[in-house]
Amino acid sequence: MSEEQHAASHDGDHHDGDHHDDHGTHHSDYVKIWKYLVVLLVISVLGPELEIKWLTLITAFGIAFVKAGIVVKYFMHLGHAPKYVTYLSATALALMVLFFYAVSPDVRMHEGQRWENLAAKAEVQRGLAEGSGHHDEEGHGEEGHGDDGHHGDDGHHGDDGHGEASDHGADGHH
Amino acid sequence: MAFVPIANTRSAAGMPTGRLAVWWVIASEIVIFGGLLAAYLIHRLGHPEWANYAVHTNTMAGAVNTFVLLTSSLSAVLAHKAAEEGNGKKAAWLLVATTVGAGMFLLIKSFEWTYEITHGYTIQTNGFWAFYYTAAGLHALHVIAGAIIMLVIAADAYKGKYLHRVELIGVYWHFVDLVWIFLFPLLYIAK
Amino acid sequence: MEHHDPHVDSHGDGHHDDHHDQGFWEKYVFSTDHKIIGLQYMFTGMAMAIIGGFFSYVFRMQLAFPGIDVPGFGMVSPGEYNALVTNHGTIMIFWVAMPVLIAAFGNFLIPLMIGCDDMVFPRINRLSYQVFLLSALVLIFSFFVDGGAFGGAWTAYPPLSAKAQYNLTAAGSSLWLVAVALEFVAFLLGGINFITTLMNSRAPGMRWHDIPLVLWMIVIASILFMVSVGPLIAGAAMLFMDQNIGTGFFDPNRGGDPILWQHLFWFFGHPEVYVVLLPAMGIVAEVLCINARKKMFGYKLVLYSVIATGVLSFFVWAHHQFTAGIDPRMANIFTVTTLLISIPIAELCFLYVATLYGGSIRFTTPMLWSLAFVVEFLIGGVTGIYLGASGMDIYFHDSYFVLAHFHYTFYPIAIIGVFAGVTHWFPKMFGRLMSEFWGKVHFWGTIIPFNIIFIPLFFLGMAGQHRRIYIFEHVAGLAQPHLQDLRVLATAALVVMLLFQAVFLINLFTSMFRGAKAGKNPWRASTLEWTTPSPPPHGNFGGNFPTVYRGPYEYSHPDHDEDFWPQDEPPAA
Numbered sequence: 030m031s032e033e034q035h036a037a038s039h040d041g042d043h044h045d046g047d048h049h050d051d052h053g054t055h056h057s058d059y060v061k062i063w064k065y066l067v068v069l070l071v072i073s074v075l076g077p078e079l080e081i082k083w084l085t086l087i088t089a090f091g092i093a094f095v096k097a098g099i100v101v102k103y104f105m106h107l108g109h110a111p112k113y114v115t116y117l118s119a120t121a122l123a124l125m126v127l128f129f130y131a132v133s134p135d136v137r138m139h140e141g142q143r144w145e146n147l148a149a150k151a152e153v154q155r156g157l158a159e160g161s162g163h164h165d166e167e168g169h170g171e172e173g174h175g176d177d178g179h180h181g182d183d184g185h186h187g188d189d190g191h192g193e194a195s196d197h198g199a200d201g202h203h
Numbered sequence: 204m205a206f207v208p209i210a211n212t213r214s215a216a217g218m219p220t221g222r223l224a225v226w227w228v229i230a231s232e233i234v235i236f237g238g239l240l241a242a243y244l245i246h247r248l249g250h251p252e253w254a255n256y257a258v259h260t261n262t263m264a265g266a267v268n269t270f271v272l273l274t275s276s277l278s279a280v281l282a283h284k285a286a287e288e289g290n291g292k293k294a295a296w297l298l299v300a301t302t303v304g305a306g307m308f309l310l311i312k313s314f315e316w317t318y319e320i321t322h323g324y325t326i327q328t329n330g331f332w333a334f335y336y337t338a339a340g341l342h343a344l345h346v347i348a349g350a351i352i353m354l355v356i357a358a359d360a361y362k363g364k365y366l367h368r369v370e371l372i373g374v375y376w377h378f379v380d381l382v383w384i385f386l387f388p389l390l391y392i393a394k
Numbered sequence: 395m396e397h398h399d400p401h402v403d404s405h406g407d408g409h410h411d412d413h414h415d416q417g418f419w420e421k422y423v424f425s426t427d428h429k430i431i432g433l434q435y436m437f438t439g440m441a442m443a444i445i446g447g448f449f450s451y452v453f454r455m456q457l458a459f460p461g462i463d464v465p466g467f468g469m470v471s472p473g474e475y476n477a478l479v480t481n482h483g484t485i486m487i488f489w490v491a492m493p494v495l496i497a498a499f500g501n502f503l504i505p506l507m508i509g510c511d512d513m514v515f516p517r518i519n520r521l522s523y524q525v526f527l528l529s530a531l532v533l534i535f536s537f538f539v540d541g542g543a544f545g546g547a548w549t550a551y552p553p554l555s556a557k558a559q560y561n562l563t564a565a566g567s568s569l570w571l572v573a574v575a576l577e578f579v580a581f582l583l584g585g586i587n588f589i590t591t592l593m594n595s596r597a598p599g600m601r602w603h604d605i606p607l608v609l610w611m612i613v614i615a616s617i618l619f620m621v622s623v624g625p626l627i628a629g630a631a632m633l634f635m636d637q638n639i640g641t642g643f644f645d646p647n648r649g650g651d652p653i654l655w656q657h658l659f660w661f662f663g664h665p666e667v668y669v670v671l672l673p674a675m676g677i678v679a680e681v682l683c684i685n686a687r688k689k690m691f692g693y694k695l696v697l698y699s700v701i702a703t704g705v706l707s708f709f710v711w712a713h714h715q716f717t718a719g720i721d722p723r724m725a726n727i728f729t730v731t732t733l734l735i736s737i738p739i740a741e742l743c744f745l746y747v748a749t750l751y752g753g754s755i756r757f758t759t760p761m762l763w764s765l766a767f768v769v770e771f772l773i774g775g776v777t778g779i780y781l782g783a784s785g786m787d788i789y790f791h792d793s794y795f796v797l798a799h800f801h802y803t804f805y806p807i808a809i810i811g812v813f814a815g816v817t818h819w820f821p822k823m824f825g826r827l828m829s830e831f832w833g834k835v836h837f838w839g840t841i842i843p844f845n846i847i848f849i850p851l852f853f854l855g856m857a858g859q860h861r862r863i864y865i866f867e868h869v870a871g872l873a874q875p876h877l878q879d880l881r882v883l884a885t886a887a888l889v890v891m892l893l894f895q896a897v898f899l900i901n902l903f904t905s906m907f908r909g910a911k912a913g914k915n916p917w918r919a920s921t922l923e924w925t926t927p928s929p930p931p932h933g934n935f936g937g938n939f940p941t942v943y944r945g946p947y948e949y950s951h952p953d954h955d956e957d958f959w960p961q962d963e964p965p966a967a
Contacts, residue, residue, distance in 0.1 A: 056284050063277040067270065074266045077392055089388035096273075096384050104280045104377045111217045114226045121230045121621055124708060125237030128625060129245060131712070132657040134721045136242075137249035141721050148646035149249070156252025156329070156649075208512035209939065210505060210595035220514045224590045231582055231620040238625025238661075242632075242654055250649055326641055330649025333641040337631065 055109065062103050069096050225371045229378050232345075236382050239341065240389065243334040247393075256331040257394045259324055264315040265391035268308050269383060275304025276380045279373040286360060286369035294369045295361035298353050301376060305350040312343060335390055342386060345379050426516035427932055431523050432501030433823065436816075439494035442530060446485035447892055453478040453864075458878075458885035460865045473562060475864035476545030481537070483548035484570070487670070488577050489530055491808035495673040496619075497526070497581070499815055500588045500612040502823065506923035507606050509597030509940040509962070511933045513587045522583035529576035536569035544570035547862060549659060552644035552652045556636040568637050575630050578623050585616035597922065597962075599942035603693060604961065606921050606946040610697060611676030615669045618704050622665040629658030656715050664711040667803070668703060674811030675700075675742060678764040681818050682746055684919045685761035686753025687957050689947035692745050699738040699745070706735040716784045717791045725784040732782035736775060743772060754950070754957075758917075759833030763814035766841050767806045774802030777852070792862075795855025798848045805844060813837075813898070820902075821916045825928040826909030832901040839894030846887035850880035920958045921946045 069092045076088025101107045107115055139146040139153070211220050247253050282297035316336075326336040353372050359365045422430060448466075455462060456470040463469050470478070501519065505512050513519050537543045541563040546555040550571070558564035592613045596605070632643035633655065642648020644655050683690050690696060712720055712728040746768055755761070777799040780786050790796055813836075820828050859872050866872040866881075915924040922942070926934055940962035948959035 056287075059277055059280050059284070063273060066273050070266065070269055070273065073388065073392065074262065077262075077394070085392065089392040093384050093388050097381050100276060100377050100381055100384070104276055104380075105374050110222070110226065113216075114218075117226065117230050118233065121233040122237065124621060125234060125241050125625075127708065128238065128657070128661055129241040131724070132241070132654065133245050133248075134724060135653045135657065135719075136651045137245045139249060142723070144719055146646060146651075149649075149651065152647060152649050153250055153252055156250070156255065159252075160255060208505075208510065208514065208516060210510040210512055210591055211514045213510065213595045215596045215600075216593040218594070220590055220594045223594060224515065224586050227586050227589055227620065231585075231624060234621055234624025235627050236624075238658065239628035239631075241625070242628065242658065245654070246649065246651070253649070326635070326639060330642060333635070333643060333649075337635065337641075341628075341631070 055106070057103050059103070062099060066096055066099060219367065221367060221371050222374070225374050228375065232378060232382075236338075236341070239334075239338055240385065243338060243389070246330055246334065247389075250330065253329075253331040254394055256329055257335075257390070259319070259322075260335065260391050260394075261315050261318070262391045264311055265387050268311050269387045271304050271308050271311070272380045272383050275301045275308075276377050278304065279376045282360075283370045283373045286366040289366070291360045291363040291366055294366065295357040298357035298360065298369065298372070302350045302353050302357070305346050305353075308346060309343060312339070338386060339390065342379070342382050345382070349376055349379055424520065426512070426520045428501045428505050428513045428516070428519060429823070429930065431519050432498045432503075434523050435493045435501060435526065436498035438527060438530060439490050439498060442485050442489040442493075445534070446482050446490060447895070449478045449482040449485070451888060451892055453482070454881075454885040454888050456864060457866075458882040460867050470864065472864045473542060473545055476547075476862065477537075477543035477563070477566070479862060480545050480547050481533070481543055481570075484574070485533070486804070486808055487548065487666070488574060489533065491670040491804070491812075492577075492581060493526060494812050495670055495677075495807070495815075496588075496612055496615055497522075497584050499608070499673060499677065499819070500584070500616070502819065503923060504588055504591050504609055504612070505595070506822075506926060506930060506934055507609055507921055507946075508592060508595060508600060509922045509935065509942065510591070510595045511935065511939070514591045514595060515587050518583055519587050522580045522587070525576055525583065526580035529573045529580060532569055532576060533573035536566045536573065539565040539569065541566055549663070550633065550655075551659075552633060552636065552655050556633060556644055558637070564637075568634060571630055571634050571637070575627065575634075578627055578630075581616075581619060582623070585620050588616045589613050589620075597940050597942045600961075603697075604942055604945050606676075607679040607690060607693070607696060608673070608676030611672040611679075611700060614700055614704055615672040618665045618672075618707065619669045622662045622669075622708065625658045626662040629655055653715075653718065653720075656718055657712070660711040660714045661708075663714065665704075665707045668707045670807050671803070672700060672704075674767065674807040674814075677811050677815040677818070678746065678767045679749075680921070681760045681764040681814050682749055683947045683949060684818075684917050685756045685758055685764070686750050687756075687949045688749055688753040689945070689949055690745070691748035691751075693945070693947070696742060696745050699741045702738040703735060703742075706731060706738070710735055710782075713782055713784070713787070716787045722784075729782060729784045733779065736779055736782070739775060743768060743775075758817075759828070759830055759837060760814050760818035762834065762837045763810050763817065766837070767810045767814060770802060770810060770841075770844070771806040774799060774804075774806065777802060790855065792860055793855040794851045794859045794861060797861055798851035798855060801848050801851070805848075809840070809844075813840075816902075818917070819923075820905070821912035822923055822926075822928050822930070824906050824909070825912055826905050826907075827912045827916060828905040828909060829901050832897055836894055836897040836901065839897060840891055843887040843891035843894070847884045847891065850884045854880055918956075918958050920948055920960045922961055925960060925962055 073088050073092040076092075077085045079085070107118070134141065139149045214220065214223075216223060278297045278300040282294045282301065285291075285293040285297060324332050326333050349372065353376065356365065356368045356372050360369055421427075425431060425434075452464050452467045452470060453475055455464040455467075456475055461469070501513070544550075544555070544561065544563050544566040546561050546563075546567065550567075554560050555567055555571075558567065561567050592605070592609055632641070635641040636643050636645070636650075643650045644652045646652070679690060679696070709731040710728060712724055713732045716725050716728075777795070781790055781796060781799055817828055817833055820826075854877060857872065857877055859866065859877070863869075866877075912928050914926065914928055916928075917924070922940055923930075925940060941964075942961045943963065943965055944959060944961055946961055948954070948961075950957045951959050
């Protein structure tokens with residue numbers, strides 16, 4: 030069965046020489062790595078206890094990146110795969126970063142050059158006012174809240190009347 | 204007996220076909236989860252009040268689940284090592300251990316969610332909770348799918364068949380672990 | 395770099411034995427053979443094209459003769475009009491262009507052209523078709539549910555698509571979304587096969603620049619698809635939940651944002667147009683080289699231009715949102731990138747023309763289609779430049795100018811490119827030749843009406859005619875007789891064009907059973923698929939897999955007597 034032979038990999042299957050021995054020598058001490066990961070996990074859980082915001086961010090997300098790197102390198106053996114695999118994964122991630130930064134000006138911001146997202150701002154105010162209580166706001170009377178549309182015109186059907194519709198009583202933000 | 208085409212045995216790109224395919228699957232999953240999480244992050248940064256909503260997630264449950272998944276990743280990679288050494292039975296048991304980890308993850312999550320839902324934090328409650336259930340839910344679906352496939356591969360490995368697949372499901376499983384490594388701080392710690 | 399498995403031959407024989415006694419169901423319905431699966435995709439895509447074409451007939455009749463009882467359909471209500479245009483677009487892109495260009499040709503050609511016996515994962519291949527078929531059935535089912543088919547445009551913007559109180563098609567909207575999501579899954583599954591097979595299973599000796607361009611195009615398209623569709627899959631899940639379980643992902647009153655959907659959609663939607671463009675250009679490349687008896691002018695440059703196009707395609711999407719109220723500074727950036735992307739595509743067109751220059755051109759039916767592709771696509775591309783400039787787009791957005799632009803791109807892609815491919819590879823697929831005469835009749839009967847349909851639409855767009863409106867009688871500036879005449883002209887041309895498709899269908903099916911027998915290589919081409927019998931047997935090469943010695947387009951080579959030089963012919967001893 031070629032597949033068993035594939036697993037044992039004694040033929041010249043792979044570009045980087047004898048696959049089997051390669052992995053034999055490069056199997057790390059997985060238990061030790063696991064211990065490191067657990068320690069990092071504990072730190073990231075304890076981080077918020079110190080109540081210092083920037084420190085929490087570092088322990089939470091910084092450690093997440095470190096743990097991710099460890100899993101990718103030692104468990105997934107990305108370093109042993111041909112380089113294009115790394116480039117492929119990096120490209121996918123880069124595209125997600127692009128997506129984040131390109132969409133943020135429209136969605137994360139609730140106001141910009143000559144527009145204001147009144148509905149979102151109202152929602153934020155409502156949420157902050159209620160504090161940490163939980164919401165039960167089905168049927169918020171959506172229609173009454175100005176528009177479901179985002180910027181004072183209705184979604185993508187922006188006709189010629191584009192310019193004037195967007196000054197929703199905003200104060201000339203630039 | 205499954206028909207394996209000659210096509211499957213060639214490796215002009217320098218990697219066995221199965222492993223190449225799994226990395227492509229992972230690339231497509233990166234953009235699925237990446238898109239969802241980017242959308243979440245964009246909203247989260249624009250809605251400071253979500254920090255108040257996020258207070259109610261169960262950090263301890265999330266942390267234990269992180270530990271469970273890390274440990275299951277350990278057993279998955281040990282299974283890979285065993286398969287490499289030709290020890291199908293050991294690989295199979297280690298894969299079963301990994302699925303036990305998956306089961307524990309899902310169990311803890313179901314208790315966690317039951318508590319949250321019965322205390323009024325449902326998917327319709329607000330934007331934060333909608334993303335919370337969607338992101339964790341999508342992840343859980345991948346856990347379930349991965350566990351099922353893993354059991355099938357374990358059954359084969361026990362009989363000494365298709366041992367190369369142990370590594371492949373392992374790589375997928377590590378990715379599932381990776382997603383959770385980021386979900387945990389995003390949903391449970393950033394409060 | 396390459397691997398030659400010494401166990402190939404014995405395995406080849408052993409495996410062939412397994413398949414000698416396959417019943418009808420196993421051989422044609424539940425087949426794992428890439429050729430059968432490719433044909434399944436092709437015929438399903440053609441059937442969906444008939445449905446999509448029928449829809450265009452109905453809504454154009456309504457536009458030309460408002461209020462008419464359309465023969466074969468009945469009166470067209472405003473809601474039905476919306477459903478017709480929505481599903482026409484959705485079907486043509488997802489259930490015609492993609493399955494035929496990528497899945498049908500990809501499946502059929504990849505193993506043959508790289509010299510192996512099947513795709514690397516035949517059962518996943520079969521599964522991908524089954525999921526695809528299911529998606530088509532779900533979509534068709536959505537036409538018959540209470541409330542009717544979804545009518546919120548193929549772009550499905552919320553809140554219209556999210557709230558049944560607005561779209562009035564509660565069931566139809568959700569089914570539409572499920573159908574699209576299933577189609578995405580099918581193509582993710584299929585894409586894995588295409589990419590992995592091309593990367594790994596090439597014949598010994600086939601270097602990356604010996605791969606026929608059509609395969610590069612199909613695989614790059616698959617990669618573009620896989621990497622761009624993720625956010626939209628997430629978005630579709632979110633929209634489905636907004637539709638059905640009361641979440642508010644796209645509702646600003648609930649902490650969401652409808653613009654997010656637009657970005658999720660177009661982040662995929664723009665690369666998607668290149669996903670369908672690239673395979674069509676690949677087909678055209680093959681046909682041009684074979685019928686000009688010349689190698690591709692600048693193979694590597696073509697490849698780099700395609701890769702540049704693919705990369706750039708991720709940076710232009712917001713040109714679909716210029717008037718949605720995006721930040722004008724973003725609009726500036728996207729204008730620049732959009733205009734930039736026209737450069738590699740223009741480069742490709744130049745390279746194709748340069749390939750023809752000095753060639754011995756044979757005006758076969760596939761060649762006619764390929765030449766038409768270049769001309770018509772050029773018109774589409776140039777009109778896109780106007781739309782890429784955000785200032786101009788403020789006027790043109792959502793007008794018929796846009797519609798005419800994208801039909802001058804999509805139609806060459808989904809129709810002209812497909813006909814080029816089908817008429818070119820038909821002999822290999824069915825072992826017979828199509829009628830050249832009727833092929834040419836079909837060609838002229840399609841191309842001439844096509845232009846008569848869409849050129850008037852440019853003028854209607856410039857006159858201010860808005861898309862997705864079912865009647866213009868009551869709009870003062872647009873109800874004028876000379877504009878209505880243009881609408882009638884376009885509709886008449888459409889009817890003529892649709893009728894001519896009967897010529898193709900008759901030619902197709904008659905030739906399949908009674909056409910002249912084709913040998914292995916009726917076109918005298920040099921790529922590997924033409925070295926197999928027509929149609930190729932299961933396993934393709936009978937266990938004797940080829941080795942490759944040269945590039946795919948060695949036509950009219952000075953060192954060779956014949957005007958084509960098959961890739962697998964060993965060098966003269």
